[in-house]
Amino acid sequence: MFLDYILQLSFLIFEFDYEKNMKKNTKIIGNRQMMARKALFQEEIRNFDTGIFIDLGELAIFTGKVIKQFFQPPFEHKELIKQGFLIGNKSLSLVSVTGFIMGLVLTMQMNPILSNFGAQTLLPGVIAIAMVRELGPVITGLICAGKISSGIGAEIAAMTVTEQIDAMEVSGTRPLGFVVSTRVLASTITVPILVIFADAFSFLGAYLAINVFSDMSSTLFINNAFGMLSFKDLIPATVKTFFFGFFIGLIGCYKGYNANRGTESVGYAANSAVVASSLTIFVIDLIFVLITNIL
């Protein structure tokens, strides 16, 4: 219904001359005419770069189906653990190194500024808040968009191209439950864990950087860092990482699942998954900042 609405709306906006197109296929009658018209609308609408509306509608339907699969047996525990391990293992080192460097660089950048005000003791707290509230989740999210979403997109697109998804579909085995929901759930669980690692390594980087400029004990560093953090900082930051994980997995799966038949569609699915999930991370981040500010 949503798709129909979008199609009708797009038709009105762009005054699509479907009569001209329909003349090409004079044999089509009745119901088939409607179907052909819908297909022609879709093609034309995509050509007008408004495919984003269709994509959003289809993504919403896809999301509904995936969420439904979370609660439908048989539950794929083994596949979930396998995917969780693969996703986490694939990104852990990169996320940790990035977090460490972020902590190091941020401290080196902030130290002279805070020194001017004689507020060097605030440095661990400032770094902690910056990393936990914003940088940790967003940087990790972007890394995961690049690694996880593209990986999932390419893998599922390859399965689509080689008809493995069709083979599951046609034997009544519901690929959405086995292939998609496990990956989405694994990503939803794994990304927050990766964010914790990124934060922890950024603290380590910050501690090392502080000790390059001055001398601070680890106890004092931890006290200063965690003394400035409150649940108001932790809870929204943690909640949004679950959303990051969910959408990173979902968009990767969606792009892969809807890949075309050619081999070039594998690359396209991976590429578009990265772009879409990176953008989604920023949108979710913005929404959470707005909500947090209101509360």
Next chain:
Amino acid sequence: MEKEEVIVVKHLYKAFLDKVILNGIDLKLHRGENLGIMGKSGIGKSVLAKCIVRLIEPDSGEITVLGKNVLACNDAELDEIRKKVGYLFQGGALYDSMSVRENLLFPIRRTQFIDKKHDSQELVERSLASVGLLDVIDKMPSELSGGMRKRVALARTLILRPEIILYDEPTTGLDAVTSGEISELIIKIREEYNTASIIITHDVKCAKIATDRIGIMKDGVFMAEGTYNELIHSDEKEIRDYFI
């Protein structure tokens, strides 16, 4: 008495944008029958097979499989029908990340298929034995040849005990000897499992060995129908040309 019709397709239409692929095609498949479908590449043979199991949604028409209107089914009903209709894809479509054993166990586990006489492992072994490939049970699909992949895919199709099998170009890309073996296997499977089959093929030898009746598709409909012998002795050169 005429045999039971397991698939009935009436006035099926399918167009992709402005290109009409199926133009009101009709088809009947009887229990225990092997129907071959021949025709030029891109004529819509695979589209027809995919419409039957609703991998592709037709624009209009009627499809009845085992007495049920496929186009009116909800997801659960469709799954039930699909379990009774096996589909052998052109490339085998084995799941790359799973071993041969896991490939065969997968549909059993996911569909919660129950066989009172045999447990899952026995079913896997029996299916593989029926295609003569019991020794590859723990190999990965990447370790198999093209012919082996097709036979394993056929074993996976057989594991849910389908009443109908749709073969999408089962011998394409295989050498003459392996093609012959696959064609013989199709006949063996019909005898062993009492299946009805639609065999989409370009392979004249396969059509000769494995089919009871052949339909030749052109312009979205069947232009000719008959047994192999009837068609190769047809008065029309165009029909005879398909068997050269």
